[in-house]
Amino acid sequence: MTMNSDTELLHDFLVEREELFDRIESLSLRLEADPASQTDLTVMFQAVHTLKSQFGILGFRQFEGVCQQLETELEEVRRAKGAVPPSVVNSALALVDRARLFFDAV
Numbered sequence: 001m002t003m004n005s006d007t008e009l010l011h012d013f014l015v016e017r018e019e020l021f022d023r024i025e026s027l028s029l030r031l032e033a034d035p036a037s038q039t040d041l042t043v044m045f046q047a048v049h050t051l052k053s054q055f056g057i058l059g060f061r062q063f064e065g066v067c068q069q070l071e072t073e074l075e076e077v078r079r080a081k082g083a084v085p086p087s088v089v090n091s092a093l094a095l096v097d098r099a100r101l102f103f104d105a106v
Helices: 003-033 038-058 061-080 086-105
Strands: none
């Protein structure tokens, strides 16, 4: 990758990150209200997966690891076709809060 493409990737991420953070936050609140919603669970899984991939590409390993753990928990709930536990919702909200604080300071 060239410096220009690295800069473009980072720029694209910085533009898209708020959309992903908002989506994960919104879905977390929806799953808190209706933990059995398989549709919201699937969309949440996809959003976390996308965020994890972006963190990985850009080298934000700590955030990538947190996303991987959350993604694994979401996948387990998806396979069981169960309700999303409050701990998973709390993890998603904590991830968004920490990531926002970090990127707002950059």
